[in-house]
Amino acid sequence: MRPLSIEGTWLVEPAIFPDERGSFHEWFRGPAFREATGYDLSLAQANFSVSRRGVLRGLHFADVPPGQAKYVTCGRGAVLDVMVDIRVGSPTFGRWVSHRLDEENRHAVFLAEGIGHALMALTDDATVLYLCSTGYSPAREHGVHPLDPALGIEWPADIEPVLSAKDAAAPSLAEARAAGMLPVYEECVAHYEKLRGDESV
Numbered sequence: 001m002r003p004l005s006i007e008g009t010w011l012v013e014p015a016i017f018p019d020e021r022g023s024f025h026e027w028f029r030g031p032a033f034r035e036a037t038g039y040d041l042s043l044a045q046a047n048f049s050v051s052r053r054g055v056l057r058g059l060h061f062a063d064v065p066p067g068q069a070k071y072v073t074c075g076r077g078a079v080l081d082v083m084v085d086i087r088v089g090s091p092t093f094g095r096w097v098s099h100r101l102d103e104e105n106r107h108a109v110f111l112a113e114g115i116g117h118a119l120m121a122l123t124d125d126a127t128v129l130y131l132c133s134t135g136y137s138p139a140r141e142h143g144v145h146p147l148d149p150a151l152g153i154e155w156p157a158d159i160e161p162v163l164s165a166k167d168a169a170a171p172s173l174a175e176a177r178a179a180g181m182l183p184v185y186e187e188c189v190a191h192y193e194k195l196r197g198d199e200s201v
Helices: 032-038 173-178 185-195
Strands: 007-014 016-019 022-025 044-050 055-063 069-076 079-086 096-102 108-111 116-119 126-132 139-144
Touching: 032 108, 055 079, 069 079, 069 096, 069 116, 079 108, 079 126, 096 108
Parallel strands: none
Antiparallel strands: 007 108, 016 022, 044 126, 055 116, 055 139, 069 108, 069 126, 079 096, 079 116
16 A cells, blocks of 8 residues: 555555466455554445446545545446545645556555545446445535536546436535535544544544
8 A cells, every 4th residue: 555645545556466267466455554554444334336437426525523434446347536635624625636446457545534535437337346434324425526627637538427416416615615514634634543543632
């Protein structure tokens, strides 16, 4: 696992072992995760999505605490995975990082609580697996419009995005901030420190 340019985001590049039968790789390793983050991943839910080309899921996040951290990989096909810093007060607020996850590179990403998450299917039958630190709770789940011009996310220009009705109706980043929906950076940092065992925060 290596940290990306936004605090709370990591890229996982596993070693792949191919042979005449196919291939093998470890897409999650607890000790490596702890070494990178300083704490263990609390697994409460595992999700599995299949999307046709162009489907854009997100931009999703949950109230912090407890928030919802995600460890994500693509088992089949390819997706463009995007992580956005929506933590008010963060030095990288409004910035995003993206990475292609596919069945060839077998990469994964981890995003801590308070980071917004979205992905677009680049192929038909793009299959994504998520490990989540908390279960789904509609009352604390929110979204920001993934096509908000203020975010300027560089989605593939040759693919028409397909959004759910809920995601299409999501507010802009500015609207979500004005409504008090977004996570607060200081509260997120305190949550991370608590996960690392610093009970003084």
